[in-house]
Amino acid sequence: MSTEGSVSNDREGPVKTGDERSFWGRLANWGPYQTLMSFVTISPRRQFFILAAFPILWLLTQHLGPMLQMLRVSLLDAYPVAPDVAQEFSLESYFKFFGDPIFWMPLFRTLIFAAVFTLCTLLITYPIAYFLARHVSRKNQMLLLLILLIPFWVGEIVRTYAIMILLGNTGALNLALKWLGLIDRPIPFMYTSFSMGLGMVYLTALYMLLPLYSALEKLPKSFNEAAADLGAGAWSRFRKITLPLTIEGISSGCTLVFLISTGFYATPVLLGGPSTTVFAETIAGFFHVAGDEWPTGAAFAVIMFIVALLVTGVFQRLMKSLRKGESS
Amino acid sequence: MGDYKLNRRKFIGMTALAGAAFASPAYIRRASASGGEVNIWTYNDFVPKSFKKQFEAETGIKINIRLVDDQGKQFNLLAAEQPNPTVDIMTVAGHRFLQFIDSKLLAPLDTDRLKNWGKINPTFSESDWATINGEKWGAPILSGMEVLAYNSELVSMEEALTWDTLFSDKYSGQTAYIIQDMMSIVMLMLGYDGNMVAYLNDPDKAAAIVEEAKQFLIRKKPLVRKYYDSGAEVQQMFVNQDIALGHSWNGPAAALINDGFPLGMTIPREGSYGFVYTYNIANNAPNLDNAYTFLNAILASPEIGASMTKASGFISTYKDASKYLTDLEKRSTSFPEEQLANLQFFRAEANKMKYGLVDPAVEAVKAA
Numbered sequence: 001m002s003t004e005g006s007v008s009n010d011r012e013g014p015v016k017t018g019d020e021r022s023f024w025g026r027l028a029n030w031g032p033y034q035t036l037m038s039f040v041t042i043s044p045r046r047q048f049f050i051l052a053a054f055p056i057l058w059l060l061t062q063h064l065g066p067m068l069q070m071l072r073v074s075l076l077d078a079y080p081v082a083p084d085v086a087q088e089f090s091l092e093s094y095f096k097f098f099g100d101p102i103f104w105m106p107l108f109r110t111l112i113f114a115a116v117f118t119l120c121t122l123l124i125t126y127p128i129a130y131f132l133a134r135h136v137s138r139k140n141q142m143l144l145l146l147i148l149l150i151p152f153w154v155g156e157i158v159r160t161y162a163i164m165i166l167l168g169n170t171g172a173l174n175l176a177l178k179w180l181g182l183i184d185r186p187i188p189f190m191y192t193s194f195s196m197g198l199g200m201v202y203l204t205a206l207y208m209l210l211p212l213y214s215a216l217e218k219l220p221k222s223f224n225e226a227a228a229d230l231g232a233g234a235w236s237r238f239r240k241i242t243l244p245l246t247i248e249g250i251s252s253g254c255t256l257v258f259l260i261s262t263g264f265y266a267t268p269v270l271l272g273g274p275s276t277t278v279f280a281e282t283i284a285g286f287f288h289v290a291g292d293e294w295p296t297g298a299a300f301a302v303i304m305f306i307v308a309l310l311v312t313g314v315f316q317r318l319m320k321s322l323r324k325g326e327s328s
Numbered sequence: 329m330g331d332y333k334l335n336r337r338k339f340i341g342m343t344a345l346a347g348a349a350f351a352s353p354a355y356i357r358r359a360s361a362s363g364g365e366v367n368i369w370t371y372n373d374f375v376p377k378s379f380k381k382q383f384e385a386e387t388g389i390k391i392n393i394r395l396v397d398d399q400g401k402q403f404n405l406l407a408a409e410q411p412n413p414t415v416d417i418m419t420v421a422g423h424r425f426l427q428f429i430d431s432k433l434l435a436p437l438d439t440d441r442l443k444n445w446g447k448i449n450p451t452f453s454e455s456d457w458a459t460i461n462g463e464k465w466g467a468p469i470l471s472g473m474e475v476l477a478y479n480s481e482l483v484s485m486e487e488a489l490t491w492d493t494l495f496s497d498k499y500s501g502q503t504a505y506i507i508q509d510m511m512s513i514v515m516l517m518l519g520y521d522g523n524m525v526a527y528l529n530d531p532d533k534a535a536a537i538v539e540e541a542k543q544f545l546i547r548k549k550p551l552v553r554k555y556y557d558s559g560a561e562v563q564q565m566f567v568n569q570d571i572a573l574g575h576s577w578n579g580p581a582a583a584l585i586n587d588g589f590p591l592g593m594t595i596p597r598e599g600s601y602g603f604v605y606t607y608n609i610a611n612n613a614p615n616l617d618n619a620y621t622f623l624n625a626i627l628a629s630p631e632i633g634a635s636m637t638k639a640s641g642f643i644s645t646y647k648d649a650s651k652y653l654t655d656l657e658k659r660s661t662s663f664p665e666e667q668l669a670n671l672q673f674f675r676a677e678a679n680k681m682k683y684g685l686v687d688p689a690v691e692a693v694k695a696a
Binding site for chain 1: 398400401404407408431432501549552553554555557561564568569570687688690691692694695696
């Protein structure tokens, strides 16, 4: 039950004296805090540097730092070493790669797999993104996107095991085919480039889908309607309007998926077979199986990093020239 | 309940404490705590849960376990941490002793401080690999071997008595093995010393033998379903019926047998290799006395050895441990005498030369 006075207070809000101020109110009036704030905000340049400090520190310590450390290890003759053992700089680990062609095959295989799986991911996710962006009402788009995102709430390994359960000799797919009477004996889907490809496409689909959806969603419907009014068929409209105007999304999605695919380790190990050894497995071998040669593993990782960046650079240039060609 | 007032000093103090706690990895916090603990790097199930509980209750020493799954990882971690390691006890395979000893990562074991040393079967505690430079370097706890494991509903025991079956057309696409381990076994199949100790003074011959083994595995590559790395992988392949037979360590195979899976294992007539896991004390171990207390306690009773066998599937090195196993567990951890005669232990003397040749060969087989 409320009194008249309290109703009046509710309407006007609580009236606070100096002693009843909130924590933030007291902080704002606290002398040292005011001195600090006036020091921080004295000039736009100072504000910029203070705001930029944390992201820069993060990039340096969490991204660039480990990469530089990997580069350093790749240039050492031994790492880690026991106490009292001297380390020397050496290019021996790099010579090991360039001097022995047996190490080239897993690298080329990785690049080919990554390129093929990127293309497959694009072909599979483009129609889904198109349907979502162009044929689903805005109200339902978020709901469908959320449903597509559900598998990504769990980690890579769990999703990889889900593929194993699906494709194994006693997996759901073989059981279904057997139940339908289409096969007598299970088809060995697992430990092949098919199982590895399916796993990698499944794991990277989101990274392709979101840039594509974003590009398609921004495309005004009036462009296609105008083209249709002028007599352009569905295929012509797609080829001459939709595809060129979504090339940014294709480029971003392909770059992301390609780079992620080149670095995949657990998925090829779990789903791949004897003929699908990728370079990440070779690198990992040097860190813990093959004689514990960290510098060799680090050198191979640096080589892979540079090669992946080069391929991505060439791809980006190609996309840029395509965009220029379309616009001119 | 009284009012709790968060003043500025308390706020700053609590924030600093919470920040420091979150910033330091858990194992470092544990390692830097004063006494009352022992830090162990070991494989899953190598310290039985019931033993851990009892040991902690009786001694007040907390056991902190960091799981490892690879000898190389232990070596790298320890090398990176020396000369101030966070670990007291590690689990090194006997044939990897030399690498750790040469890098001054292990402390020699003072067996006079272990009153239960005599409870280890002398076959393991006194064998030639266990003594290096006149010192003992580890307490043997479990013994393993490379075996040919087979689904007994698909493959007969007679077929499994030779490694040739693993490479036969009949089981094409139904086999799996660890290439690195198979290199030693293939050398044995081809009539050579897979430890390569016999060729220490003849590196050219050693290189030729590794090349022969490599070419053999490349020729047989179309027949194999999967090159795998861990015991869990081969277990999964058997359970999913992705493979009918494969090379395996006896531990994972025995665990499947104990679970009732129709699996058998043999030591084929061409021979195979065995290894022994040991508990070792790290050089400069931070809790040396607690480490010895732990070793003494874990060696105390054959029942502890038996429970390690039950959990891991590997064979206990303790005297009389088999008395505490069920008939099924005994069957899954024992082999006929004629098969045991084919077994020899891995040796470390030629490891540097051997793995210098084998590692690139393994990559070549994978890449081929």
